[in-house]
Amino acid sequence: MLRIFKYLKWAEWRQILCSLVFIVCQVWLDLKLPDYMNVITRLVQTPGSAMSEIWINGGWMLLCALGSLASAFVVGFLASRVAASFSQRLRSLQFNRVESFSMEEISRFSTASLITRSTNDVTQIQLLVTMGLQVVIRAPIMAVWAIMKISGKGFEWSMATGAAVAILIVIFALVMVFVMPKFRKMQKLIDNVTRVTRENLTGLRVVRAYNAEDFEKEKFETANADLTGTQLFTNRAMAIMMPIVMTIMNGLNLVIYWIGAYLLDAASMADRLTIFSNMVVFSAYAMQVIMSFMMLVMMFIMLPRASVSARRINEVLDTKPAIIEGSTTEGVSGLKGEITFKHVSFKYPDAAEYVLHDINFTVKQGETIAFIGSTGSGKSTLINLVPRFFDATEGEILIDGVNVRDYTLEALYNKIGYVPQKAVLFKGTVSSNVAFGDNGSDGFTEEDVKRAVRIAQSTDFVENMDNTYEADIAQSGANISGGQKQRLAIARAVCRNPEVYIFDDSFSALDYKTDRVLRNVLKKETAGITSMIVAQRIGTIMDADKIIVLDEGNIVGEGTHKDLLRTCAVYKEIATSQLSEEELVS
Numbered sequence: 029m030l031r032i033f034k035y036l037k038w039a040e041w042r043q044i045l046c047s048l049v050f051i052v053c054q055v056w057l058d059l060k061l062p063d064y065m066n067v068i069t070r071l072v073q074t075p076g077s078a079m080s081e082i083w084i085n086g087g088w089m090l091l092c093a094l095g096s097l098a099s100a101f102v103v104g105f106l107a108s109r110v111a112a113s114f115s116q117r118l119r120s121l122q123f124n125r126v127e128s129f130s131m132e133e134i135s136r137f138s139t140a141s142l143i144t145r146s147t148n149d150v151t152q153i154q155l156l157v158t159m160g161l162q163v164v165i166r167a168p169i170m171a172v173w174a175i176m177k178i179s180g181k182g183f184e185w186s187m188a189t190g191a192a193v194a195i196l197i198v199i200f201a202l203v204m205v206f207v208m209p210k211f212r213k214m215q216k217l218i219d220n221v222t223r224v225t226r227e228n229l230t231g232l233r234v235v236r237a238y239n240a241e242d243f244e245k246e247k248f249e250t251a252n253a254d255l256t257g258t259q260l261f262t263n264r265a266m267a268i269m270m271p272i273v274m275t276i277m278n279g280l281n282l283v284i285y286w287i288g289a290y291l292l293d294a295a296s297m298a299d300r301l302t303i304f305s306n307m308v309v310f311s312a313y314a315m316q317v318i319m320s321f322m323m324l325v326m327m328f329i330m331l332p333r334a335s336v337s338a339r340r341i342n343e344v345l346d347t348k349p350a351i352i353e354g355s356t357t358e359g360v361s362g363l364k365g366e367i368t369f370k371h372v373s374f375k376y377p378d379a380a381e382y383v384l385h386d387i388n389f390t391v392k393q394g395e396t397i398a399f400i401g402s403t404g405s406g407k408s409t410l411i412n413l414v415p416r417f418f419d420a421t422e423g424e425i426l427i428d429g430v431n432v433r434d435y436t437l438e439a440l441y442n443k444i445g446y447v448p449q450k451a452v453l454f455k456g457t458v459s460s461n462v463a464f465g466d467n468g469s470d471g472f473t474e475e476d477v478k479r480a481v482r483i484a485q486s487t488d489f490v491e492n493m494d495n496t497y498e499a500d501i502a503q504s505g506a507n508i509s510g511g512q513k514q515r516l517a518i519a520r521a522v523c524r525n526p527e528v529y530i531f532d533d534s535f536s537a538l539d540y541k542t543d544r545v546l547r548n549v550l551k552k553e554t555a556g557i558t559s560m561i562v563a564q565r566i567g568t569i570m571d572a573d574k575i576i577v578l579d580e581g582n583i584v585g586e587g588t589h590k591d592l593l594r595t596c597a598v599y600k601e602i603a604t605s606q607l608s609e610e611e612l613v614s
Contacts, residue, residue, distance in 0.1 A: 043106045046106060047106040050102045064089045100162075104162060106161070107162050114154070122142075130349060144222050152336075207265045211333040212336045214258050288304070353440075354433055356430055358439070359429055369389050370426070371423035387423070394558060400577055427528070445525075452504070453513055456500075457500060458496070463477050465524070476523055479553075483518075511542070514536075518534060528559075530560045536564060
């Protein structure tokens with residue numbers, strides 16, 4: 029838990045120290061009130077006392093109360109500032125760390141859990157800091173100072189107060205023993221609710237198409253009921269704390285006056301005024317001690333959950349990314365867009381079997397290399413090794429004669445125009461999606477965007493949209509069709525003017541005519557740029573300079589379309605299932 033506070037800055041520590049000064053001031057003022065009450069009690073009980081003295085002491089009591097209120101305002105203000113800036117930093121640190129994660133780390137945590145850790149968990153820490161500065165620091169100071177004030181004012185009263193405190197400590201300990209495991213479980217259950225909700229919203233069309241609303245509702249209700257049951261248990265356990273504290277407080281007050289009655293009855297007339305004054309003061313101080321424990325009850329409600337949240341946040345921040353960047357920014361002189369795989373094998377983390385086995389090939393600048401094979405043959409995995417979404421388990425991958433591990437990630441990504449299997453668009457405009465990211469240049473001009481859109485065969489539908497290139501794009505591109513999304517994703521890669529294109533089955537949503545026209549224009553307009561294409565359709569890759577056929581992670585064929593028809597049975601089987609005899613020989 030304490031490790032999370034290493035992310036506080038010195039400016040925030042100074043504010044914490046400043047708030048500590050005001051907390052001490054507030055406690056001192058609060059504990060002065062019983063002293064003035066003692067004086068007023070003596071004056072009231074002493075014949076001949078001047079009314080003005082009572083008014084003067086009452087005025088001092090009022091000033092102490094107002095001073096305590098002002099100190100509380102300052103402490104609350106500083107606590108809120110520290111908590112807000114600290115939570116903002118934790119969110120930023122987590123976001124930046126997740127940005128550096130490879131697919132391995134993302135899968136380990138899960139998307140739903142990372143969302144919860146960046147939102148709900150940070151909120152728990154924010155609440156803890158806000159209340160902690162006002163309560164955790166103040167309560168012990170108040171309790172210790174109050175005990176020092178009442179020490180020596182009555183053995184019997186001290187014993188009664190000590191017994192009340194001991195009972196409270198035992199009750200707190202018992203509650204924490206039973207409640208802490210539930211708080212650990214609660215954050216995981218929140219992850220589960222987030223996951224179920226996210227899946228349902230993302231797959232809403234599929235849910236409705238399969239009449240699975242009742243199934244999804246039941247799944248959500250199960251996750252919701254699990255979370256609700258755990259929250260009810262913890263809330264009920266914490267709910268009993270306040271009545272117990274109030275009962276002990278009122279009981280202690282009653283015991284103090286009951287003991288005081290016996291002491292007054294047994295005392296002489298001369299000592300009764302002193303005993304009565306001490307009883308009033310002791311009662312006030314004893315209430316301050318119990319009030320301190322009441323404040324700690326509030327913290328005990330938040331502390332276990334915040335402790336779990338801190339551990340979960342630290343797990344993210346302490347995770348070292350598996351992808352470590354190098355220091356090289358340029359390839360070998362004279363090479364541009366050349367990619368070489370040397371004895372590359374790959375298996376996913378913790379997997380027993382290799383997905384790729386001893387992959388070897390070279391593609392020169394300006395060439396197009398295509399990968400085809402059955403589902404699960406390793407096509408997408410292979411090309412995902414080039415931008416280092418994963419690192420090869422064995423062997424090496426060279427771009428421009430340099431191992432991809434040796435490049436800085438920025439330099440590596442600036443060489444690549446990547447179009448994923450599932451087109452991803454961001455909320456914004458057509459222009460902001462096409463001119464997305466940084467390619468190491470001074471930015472993209474309007475002409476760059478229009479050229480990329482034209483090459484991607486998107487000009488017609490873009491210029492027919494309201495506001496054309498500044499037309500709104502909804503989150504995930506929900507307001508345009510799948511084919512339009514795919515073409516804009518291709519336009520985004522073209523706009524970068526990279527050395528290498530990576531198309532991961534990026535033409536699947538296009539009709540055959542658009543597919544053919546786009547590839548022809550792309551080849552003509554971007555001559556000299558190397559292309560790596562994963563495809564399911566033979567028609568998309570027939571004119572590639574080299575086609576690699578994968579089967580269960582092995583290269584079983586390599587060559588041009590015509591060569592493979594003669595030499596590779598796997599390729600011929602795929603081709604004959606998609607094309608007619610005339611198309612095969614054309």
